[in-house]
Amino acid sequence: MVGDSVREDFSGGSARSFPVVMPDANAEQVTALAVDISALTDVSQVNTSTGSFADGTKVAEPEAAAQRFSDGTGSYLDVVSSAEPVSPAGEQLVANIRGLEAGAPYLVAGPAADLVDSKKAIFGLVPLALILIAVATFVLLFLMTGSVLIPIKAIVLNVLSLGATFGAMVWVFQDGNGAELLNFTPTGTLNTTIPILMFCIAFGLSMDYEVFLLSRIKEEHDRTGDTTAAVAIGLQKTGRIMTAAAAVLAVTFIAFATSQVTFIKLMGLGLTIAILMDATLVRGVLVPAFMRLAGEANWWAPPWLRRLHRRFGLSEAASEATPVVVRV
Template identity: 60%
Template sequence: MLFLMTGSVVAPLKAAVLNALSLSVMFGALVFVFQQGNLSGLLGFTPTGSIEPSVPILMFCIAYGLSMDYEVFLLARIKESYDRTRDPVGSVPAGIARSAPLVTAAAAVMAVSFAAYATGRVVFLQQLGIGMALAVLVDATLIRGLLAPALMRPAGHANWWAPAPLRRLHRRIGLTESDGAARPALVGQNAGS
């Protein structure tokens, strides 16, 4: 979907790598707190040396989806600015300035909601709450707020690169924003047909 939105193969690859980094932080925190038993006294649980097997799968699905939401918000505004100005350096801060309030507000609401789970006495919910709250905060601040722009700025025009066959495909079926709604681009068709 990111390719259809941006016309780039670099943007989806970068998003996948950054999502993997965000997920690594989340799973690392789970291991540190629940598998190794750190903070067990504070959270009031007895460490078992393992993590409930369904928790990482559930958390992966939720965290990956939220990360991609933040990436889409961010990239949509950066791409919009890039398409308007063709300035690969200036479009990054312009896009961030337009998307940051929405991403920050959404991340704050989600992090507080997930953190509430950590106050319970059910270890499954504590794992979900701590892991997801940390994943959302790290993803919205460090990953999307710092690393994504830090990687995009020096890449310049390469952020929007795709091989010629994929560029043609994007011109035919890619998504564009028009009047605030995304719709397929109809290239090569006249209005009368």
């Protein structure tokens, strides 16, 4: 609302300014960069110590107030744009400005540049992090179950659950559906840090429920060798506990949705949806249905992995005691 007021009530363009700083540049270098920036798409005007520029040309000589753009060693360029800073167009403009060649070093600041740099810092290593999480999950579940299919199933179902949660968050907080009910003002964007935080918490809780359910199913399958009965008994033994645990966490997180801070409201509602969906639809329906349909294929693994599991696998069952021969 503050940004809207500045844009509508003031004509200086400060709400859509893209500051550019040249720490060590002379007048010729400042002018050259100002000319290049003013020729970019979505740039309305560039004001600096050497004058005002628009459409790649100088349109006004510097006035007395223009001295504020220079301190004698460096200069500041006020880039006024028609693009909203926190938007794809604003991010593209930052990239276009940073891609220009200049005779001296320069830096781009402002909300748009801050968003670009934040996204790069947060999401730059996300692919590597996802690979590490997937590999660690696969290895641990394989060591527990001795199966190749079950870890893959667990990762896929967790991703589907989280994808549905993120979709709901976009529908509510980015598109503004239910804004009046939840008492927030939609901005058309989501806080950059919240999806990563939600992924870490929700994926960890989902895998916790997965291990809890699978351990009971695996225990029963080892005892009877019947997958169908093992799934039914495993769900029966863990269903009430998982439902109660999910309900406790859901009540805790839904309390965050009453906050007057939008990103806390986003995290609270998002985690509530993720937990309830995982404990009911995923663990109560999809996991048992998948394992029932897969049958004995659930426990398949190539021979060399079976040998690896027999040697290093994790098991709750006590190992058989080795007979001790006592000579009298």
